[in-house]
Amino acid sequence: MAEIRKADGLIDWLDQRLGVKKLTKVLMTEYWIPKNINFLWAMGVVLTALFTMLVVSGIFLLMYYKPDAKMAFDSVNYTIMQEVAYGWLWRHIHAVAASMIFVIIYIHMFVAIYYGSYKRGREMIWVSGMLLFVVFSAEAFSGYMLPWGQMSYWAATVITNLFGGIPFIGNDVVEWVRGNYVVADATLTRFFMLHVFLLPVVIMILIVVHFYALRIPHVNNQDGEVFDFEAEEKKYIEGKKKESKVIPFWPVFLSKDIFVICAFMIFFFYLVCYHFDFAMDPVNFDPANSLKTPTHIYPEWYFLWSYEVLRGFFFSADLGLIAFGIAQVIFFFLPWLDRSSKVAPAHRRPAFLIWFWLMILDLIVLTIFGKLPPEGANIYVGFVASISFLILFLVVLPIITIVERKKGGAQ
């Protein structure tokens, strides 16, 4: 046991027992971040802030929500929204944050793609991030079901039905997932458990892994520049702050992030109080009715692109399901599909830059057509966009990057 002296204050008392000074150094004041980054690197902290808001607002909602098919709808729309003081505020924060977190996740993800932050040494950061994306998707979907409105119910029916496409055991899996032959009370209660316990715990563990994965390869920067972190740290500590290419997480990096968060919160609370409808489908304010299918069934906006890949192959449900499966996991393989090992932002890799914007364009088309009814020309647009998505990832990207490698990497 270490020698314990009489402490000269609370911090010292804790430091002798828990090593808090060392911990603060490792986690904050001597955790080094490159200096040449822009506000897009603040998205990670914005996500952490949004996730915290989701957890806190979720706990408040949990106090009044009833996970019972007969009571769920009224417990949300009457008890929480109208009877509980500021219940509406917690609910709107929860619903808007759930939608906004996907906006930021997508930005975070495409920034990483643009700057090549998934490559050479940073694969684990990318893979743990993509795992977070997938678990967040499951978390969002299980939460969307809980108000037990019309769209909740039918979205659950459609999504659980997808498991029916598994060869041989499909129908049994569907029944096992639902806990019933149809989506019913058993389905609601198990998705409730997933939403409030299992998935959040998995998310928290993954967030820790994601942060930890940054520790050794360090955060990427605007130029994809590789520098000697140890030498740069030394310069900073010696006081040569202007020369050093790194900054400490606290207070330098966070001072910028906190500004970004505050600016973001102005917009966020505008949405919460005046424009929450974008995050709450009006159809979901009709109670679930198992006998009446809504005219149009569509997922929340953040799933539209993969939903469109699913139904893009309008002539074959099986092909659609396979393409959908590929779309769900394809991003995981990005570090290996991109064969060029050079880390550089897309604007210094001309062919990759074109690929990047084509992919964004294709995802926008898929998202927009994923909501439109599949009629007339829409189905062909959906088909072309779905095929393009697969080709862009499976064919075009490897070819571009192999050519780039042969030319000796990016300029």
Add this chain to the structure above:
Amino acid sequence: MKEFKILILLIVVIGIIYWGVEPLAHSIMHPKVAPADYTFSDLEKIDLSKGDATKGKTLVEENCTACHGIKSQNIPAPMDNASAAGAYGVVPPDLSDIGAVFDHNFLANFIKNPVKATLLSHKFGENTPYPMPGYDWMSNDDISNIVAYFVSIAPQSLTDAQVFDQACQRCHSVEYAKTYALTPESDLEKYLGAKAPDLSMMIRSRGEHTLSIFINDPQKLLPGTSMPRVGLDQKAEKQIINYLQKIGDSKKAQRDGLGIKIMIFFVVMALLAYAWKRRIWKDLH
């Protein structure tokens, strides 16, 4: 400057996605329909200017009170709600307030030919008669006398809830206001062919604009529905929407008031944070 360019690019991309997923998709899934027609221009224009309320009173006593009550004139309904629903399929309305809620020309046309006025010819005909007989054998003068009588006994103003009770409560419940349909559910389902939905959340699921068009003419948005065109005048319809707003979205005022305060708080925080950031970063460049 570079960061501004990135921000603008982000806003443009997100803006395009938002436009596609919200307004564009909405306009395609819910095509525009003609605006609400409060003149009910498809109906015959009956001259109501010479209506005589005293003559109307006699006509009402002779023709209407066998089925309808007029509480304000101490004429009770001849049957209780359950028996009336059993006999007619739906509870006949009390007539005390109808002159204050319905468009007068609509009311005259309704008395003359209810199926035509309510736009329910797809539901009621020779074999399935409408519970109220048409009075097309009556002269337009007599009908205008009846309308004049209803207008003369109608109160000057009604609360939003009273308008709702008159126009909707025979079929619809509003559970969140502890208001329940007058007609028992089983009778109603037989009469309409479907359950009448609870209206507690209609303001959130349909929105003010859609509701106003729907109430004015249900067939326009839901062809073949068994909901009648009830013939509300513009003021009464607005009161009903207000009522649904108060029930389904009771915290709107609190939301509107609080939102701006939270936003101002974060504007101040953002300015402070920016000043702090400037101070810390000035040593770095």
